[in-house]
Amino acid sequence: MSMMGTTVAAEPDLVLEADLARLIVAALSLEVAADDIAPEAPLFGAGLGLDSIDALELALAVSKAYGVQLRSDDERNHRIFASLRSLAAHIAGHRTR
Amino acid sequence: MPPDLLTARDPAEVICHRDGAAITVGGFLAQAAALAERLPDQGQAVNTCTDRYAALVAFAAALWRGHPTLLGRTGAAGEAPAAGTYILTDAQQPDAHRSGASLPVFEVDLAPVHRTVVAPAIPADRIAAIAFTSGSTGAPTAHLKPWGALVLGAAAAAARFGLRAQDGPPSSLVATVPPQHMYGFETTLMLPLHARLAIHAGASFFPCDVLDALDAVPPRRILITTPLHLRVLLAETRRPPDLAAVISATAPLSREMAEAVEREWHAPMLEIYGATEAGSMASRRSAHEEDWLPYDGIILRPGFADTPSLAEIPGLGPVPLSDALEAVGNGRFRLLGRIADLVKLGGKRASLAELNRVLAAVPGVVDGVFLAPRDLERNPAARLAAIVVAPGRTAAEILGALRDRLEPAFLPRRLEMVAALPRDHLGKLPHQALRQMVREEP
Incomplete structure (x- = not known):
């Protein structure tokens, strides 16, 4: 159930990416501006510097905003969380709202 | 003390639910014995398994061989791991070699082993695990865990939470805490060996994982978790199935959250008081009780001004605690707060003074x-x-430098660059003035 229908969009959805960046900044009380999050930069570790506590908060915010449930058993998890762009692509393929 | 068996449970009992299959104690012992035979004569294990059952097999195999398991790290930061250190990993972890490039790696094979194995007796004074309290700088202190003390601790927890054979039907444990953390180690590796329960082996990090896991195991279901996870789980509209108990540790649980669990999940919300040095020591039902009841056999001695509080732990002796305690009668005690300036985040702790030194x-x-x-x-x-x-x-440069020096949990989320700190004429920093310099959450 986790991977069915995942499509990596050929064209990034810039509106969704901007929307998601604002959600991430608000949900995690980040000190950066949403516009400053580079779409291809890593969210975790270096890059934005998020950690596992943030991953939980992010999962909650994404679930509430888009109806997308994040899971650990998704083999593409590393790729989904790799960047703002990859997370937005995953949400685009699974969103229910 | 006489030796304790690795497990005294009946070989036919279920010890783990994994991918929809029930693994028996007998099946587990056969797999642990087979892995133990592949391990070196001497050494110490770093258990990096992400699958909880693989972690249990790996821990048991190392112990069987006489080796301690290092909880959470390969040794002191910056120091080479001790000779003989090896890594136990499961197949689900492609980057297992990352944590110790040159250490020998043994993969935990979970294919069924068809043979009958009797649980070995382990000397009570054998060091079964070494836990570390990590300072913010990564200068850890090692805490040795003799097998006898761990077994006594598991027995005391089983008695407290009604998990013994005489307490009723077997339980199923789903946990959001990793087995490499002392709380996760005690509850999800030691309890299945010495209490009548089965652990769930699959993923249980995201809310959806946890709810799926609870749905997948039979009652009596027990959720082992933390306030951090409870907060996101309570925010879900989806509700868990019937729970026999929810148990939280690692950080204080608010009365509001405890009440929400009791009200919305109709489950007793129990909280454990513990410390890496001493293990789990006491519990309370947080929505109804302010005060903590020590586990049977554990004596807590409240400290005074300059004397630390002490916990007398069976099999371990007196252990100084970093919390101020007050006896309140009926054998219970009240937690008055942390001593000095200790901060605890994401299950790790540091002192503000230590963090300030790193920053300077x-x-x-x-x-x-x-x-x-x-x-x-x-x-x-x-x-x-x-x-x-x-x-x-x-600010980005400073944050980048701190990232190389601190555990991620301690990185400042707000970092204000200023021309000067509001030090008074003694060089002290009035708290009020400092707080005005950082935007507080609304």
């Missing part, structure tokens, strides 16, 4: 101070802030 050592930093938010003890998502004087350096 960053090149270009002239002055600086870490601040803990007022709600640190109550809000599981609370993070530290820092105010820094570093002419010519940017």
Whole structure:
């Protein structure tokens, strides 16, 4: 159930990416501006510097905003969380709202 | 003390639910014995398994061989791991070699082993695990866990939570805490060996994972978790199936959250008081009780001004605690708070003084101070802030330097660059003035 229908969009959805960046900044009380999050930069570790506590908060915010449930058993998890762009692509393929 | 068996459970009992299959104690012993035979004569294990059952097999195999398992790390930061250190990993972890490039790696094979194995007796004084309390700088202190003390601790927890054979039907444990953390180790590796329960082996990190896992195991279901996870789980509209108990540790649980669990999940919300040095020591039903009841056999001696509180742990002896305690009668005690300036985040802890020293050592930093938010003890998502004087350096540069030096949990979420700190004529920093310099959460 986790991977069915995942499509990596050929064209990034810039509106969704901007929307998601604002959600991430608000949900995690980040000190950066949403516009400053580079779409291809890593969210975790270096890059934005998020950690596992943030991953939980992010999962909650994404679930509430888009109806997308994040899971650990998704083999593409590393790729989904790799960047703002990859997370937005995953949400685009699974969103229910 | 006489030796204790690795497990005294009936070989036919279920010890783990994994991918929809029930694994028996007998099946587990056969797999642990087979792995033990592949391990070197001497050494110590770093158990990096992400699958909880693989972690249990790996722990048991190392113990069977006489080797301690290092909980959470390969040894002191910056130091080469001790000779004989090896890594136990499961197949689900492609980057297992990352944590110790040159250490030997043994993969835990979970293919069924068809043979009958009797649980070995393990000497009570054998060091079964070594836990570390990590300072913010990564200078850890090792805490040795003799097998006899761990078994006594598991028995005391089983008695407290009704998990013994005489207490009723077997339980199923789903946990959001990793087995490499002392709380996760005690509850999800030691309890299945010495209480009548089965652990769930699959993923249980995201809310959806946890709810799926609870749905997948038979009652009596027990959720082992933390305030951090409870907060996001309670925010889900989806509800868990019937739970026999929810158990939380690692950070104080607010009365509101405890009440919400009892009200919305109709389950007893139990909280454990523990410390890496001493293990689990006491519990309470947080929505109804302010005070903690020590586990049977554990004696807590409240400390005074300069004397630390002490826990008398069976099999371990007296252990100093970093909390101030007060006896309140009926054998219970009240937790008065942390001593000094200790902060605890994401299951790791550090002192603000230590963090300030790390900050001061960053090149270009002239002055600086870490601040803990007022709600640190109550809000599981609370993070530290820092105010820094570093002419010519940017906040991003300072943060980058701190990232190389600190556990991620202690990185300041707010980092204010200022021209000077509001030190008074004694060089002290009035808290009020500092707080005005960082934007507090609304």
